[in-house]
Amino acid sequence: MTRYFAPAKINLGLSVLDQRSDGYHSLHSLMVPLSIGDELEVRAADQLTLQVEGAALSAGPDNLVYRAARAYLDAAGLQQGAEIVLHKQLPLASGLGGGSSDAATTLMALARLYPAGVDLRPLAERLGADVPFFLLGQAALAEGIGERLTPLAVQRLQVVLVNPGVAVSAADAYRWLDEEEGYTPPLDLDRMLASFGQLEQPGEAGQAPILNALQPPVSARHPEIAEALTALREAGLHAPLMSGSGSTCFALAASADQALTAAEQLARQYPAWWIQAAHTVSSPLIQGL
CATH class of the missing domain: 3.30.230.10 (Ribosomal Protein S5; domain 2)
Structure with a gap:
């Protein structure tokens, strides 16, 4: 195979x-x-x-x-x-x-x-x-x-991912957003991309215009997600955010070493959570197709 x-x-x-x-x-x-x-x-x-x-x-x-x-x-x-x-x-x-x-x-x-x-x-x-x-x-x-x-060209980013064990359906997430009419303007891509180069400057990346419109309605109904975001922030990572419709949250690290150290620390604190250090990739999954 x-x-x-x-x-x-x-x-x-x-x-x-x-x-x-x-x-x-x-x-x-x-x-x-x-x-x-x-x-x-x-x-x-x-x-x-x-x-x-x-x-x-x-x-x-x-x-x-x-x-x-x-x-x-x-x-x-x-x-x-x-x-x-x-x-x-x-x-x-x-x-x-x-x-x-x-x-x-x-x-x-x-x-x-x-x-x-x-x-x-x-x-x-x-x-x-x-x-x-x-x-x-x-x-x-x-x-x-x-x-x-x-x-788009995005530099390699080191991330730590945390899933607190909550399953969230995309249909529910969007329905909750519609109920609150929490729609948002387009992303400020130029500022976002520039902020990724500022991870070694304390506070800078955390001030970047990075958002997830689904995060407020989902985290309001699943407090575990808000807890995960807080845990990532307290681990010294940058710009904690929920991915997609949730429930996985992630944050950026200044280096692979920081990501691994933070992931190990979080795994000790929250042994029931799914926690991984990873990095972004840019090459296609299967070449030549």
Whole structure:
């Protein structure tokens, strides 16, 4: 079997401009992939099968990996299948894009296993708003409902991620935002990007215009998230923020050593939490597709 890495992502900023007439939301978000994520093993087979390890997830047609594989095989007009093993290492419903990344990785892996000239982008868009981002595989400004992507150059950032064990559905997060009409203006990208170079200057990065419009309504209903943000701040890290619809929170470190030290400290303080040090990545997931 060939093994593939499916990276997590964080939203370094997430502005929700408004709710559209179709019920979706207009976004303005800076998204970056990370050095941590799930893994998949894929090999050719007569039938399509999926096995999930590390999480209590369905391995049937309602699983996003299965749906992605089925979509590619059908688009390519193939009678063959594939044997896929998904190794879940990211927490579920955590704002890290794990399911979307797994789906994108599946599309790219099958395109390598069975080259057929299939355009993966339309398949990705039908699977979910974040799936095209993981096809791109690098930092990008996401607009529209997340499907309009503009690649951006973002320096490597060291981060510490904390998940306090709360699952938050994106549907709930956006519904709570709509109830409060907590819409926000577009991100100030120039100031945000400039602030990432100021991490060694105490206080500077913490004053950067970094925000997540979903954070107030979600953290108001899940105090564990507010606790996680406070823990990151008290660990000496910069600009604590909730990622996506939550519940994972992250903060920036000035160095890899600081990130590792802070992650170890937090793990001792909060042994029940999922805590990781990581860094952002810029190279595509699978080259040559």
